[in-house]
Amino acid sequence: MADTGAADQLAPLSVSETPEAKFREFLEIRGEKLTEPRRVLVRQIFDTHKHFDADELVRDVHDSGHAISRATVYRTLRLLVEAGLLRELRLTNRTAYEHDYGYPAHDHMHCTVCNRVVEFRNDEIRRIRDAVSRAHGFRPAGHRFLITGVCSACSRAHSPRRRLDLI
Amino acid sequence: MADTGAADQLAPLSVSETPEAKFREFLEIRGEKLTEPRRVLVRQIFDTHKHFDADELVRDVHDSGHAISRATVYRTLRLLVEAGLLRELRLTNRTAYEHDYGYPAHDHMHCTVCNRVVEFRNDEIRRIRDAVSRAHGFRPAGHRFLITGVCSACSRAHSPRRRLDLI
DNA sequence: GTGGCTGCAAACACTTTGCATTTTT
DNA sequence: AAAAATGCAAAGTGTTTGCAGCCAC
Numbered sequence: 001m002a003d004t005g006a007a008d009q010l011a012p013l014s015v016s017e018t019p020e021a022k023f024r025e026f027l028e029i030r031g032e033k034l035t036e037p038r039r040v041l042v043r044q045i046f047d048t049h050k051h052f053d054a055d056e057l058v059r060d061v062h063d064s065g066h067a068i069s070r071a072t073v074y075r076t077l078r079l080l081v082e083a084g085l086l087r088e089l090r091l092t093n094r095t096a097y098e099h100d101y102g103y104p105a106h107d108h109m110h111c112t113v114c115n116r117v118v119e120f121r122n123d124e125i126r127r128i129r130d131a132v133s134r135a136h137g138f139r140p141a142g143h144r145f146l147i148t149g150v151c152s153a154c155s156r157a158h159s160p161r162r163r164l165d166l167i
Numbered sequence: 168m169a170d171t172g173a174a175d176q177l178a179p180l181s182v183s184e185t186p187e188a189k190f191r192e193f194l195e196i197r198g199e200k201l202t203e204p205r206r207v208l209v210r211q212i213f214d215t216h217k218h219f220d221a222d223e224l225v226r227d228v229h230d231s232g233h234a235i236s237r238a239t240v241y242r243t244l245r246l247l248v249e250a251g252l253l254r255e256l257r258l259t260n261r262t263a264y265e266h267d268y269g270y271p272a273h274d275h276m277h278c279t280v281c282n283r284v285v286e287f288r289n290d291e292i293r294r295i296r297d298a299v300s301r302a303h304g305f306r307p308a309g310h311r312f313l314i315t316g317v318c319s320a321c322s323r324a325h326s327p328r329r330r331l332d333l334i
Numbered sequence: 335g336t337g338g339c340t341g342c343a344a345a346c347a348c349t350t351t352g353c354a355t356t357t358t359t
Numbered sequence: 360a361a362a363a364a365t366g367c368a369a370a371g372t373g374t375t376t377g378c379a380g381c382c383a384c
Contacts, residue, residue: 012273033358033360069365070366071350075365090258094349095261118305132287136285136318137317139322140314142315143313147296147309194355198337203383204339221373235340243341
């Protein structure tokens, strides 16, 4: 139902390790295992999705013929966030995810009419983040900058073609 | 449980109408009514709180001797957001609220160790927001800039005194 | 008096967890 | 063989809603 994959996206970075390799590495350090369900999920996520939520991932994985339980999906998503492969986005009350590996740092514009999410890069933001942090003795680990409003398509045509539930 | 009121806050603006008056006005336009429970909630919120969540509000209202149901609290919070008196903050999966009336525009730093939220003002952010939006033909309605990291107290003393569940 | 409000409890949507079984190394 | 992961279903959270009675205008 949620076309959470519909983000206008930036070009991927080239990274040396595959997401799967990076995940295995992370798991090995913690004495945990890269199992078949986890492999399937990583593949599904990094081959197909951009922005998505747990529900959509469950659906897509089932559609491609794999029977992975909801519980495992949730558990794996948490691991992928801890591993630095995914990042949580909290535009609404359900948690959405986006790639955090092999992808440049960026921020988002969220059109509240068609729900589309557009990514953009702006280096000044990081500069401000660091300056503000320094001024407050705050040690920054990350930031989120989200612009909400109406995208060009929606303010031009007043007949939004897509009003989807999420992201 | 969640000490959601603990934000380092900016000085309030002076506004001509009271929050209650503004709420009444909003309700009147929609043919809705400013009832006693709603009055109590507005008073509680604008006298006491800064950042809070539904649960905390229920608790505080009960503590001050009023019996207002959870349902009414949720319904009123939604109205207050629609009325422009409160703004939703979505730092975690539960919804937190902050004053959006009689309070200057600002952004947040969120300490992931002690959960404290510190507010700051920076006008450059708005400038960047508008520039980025213009470049994309996006009509901005608002923005959220959140810096996550570790506050000075927590990185100094490595014995965080407060590790609360939320906000 | 009427339409909106309230409280209650039940329903929801999303996410987590306990446990017996299976899989991985 | 030991340790960890899975699936299932049940339990949690946080929030919304249907409905009978109540209240403000």
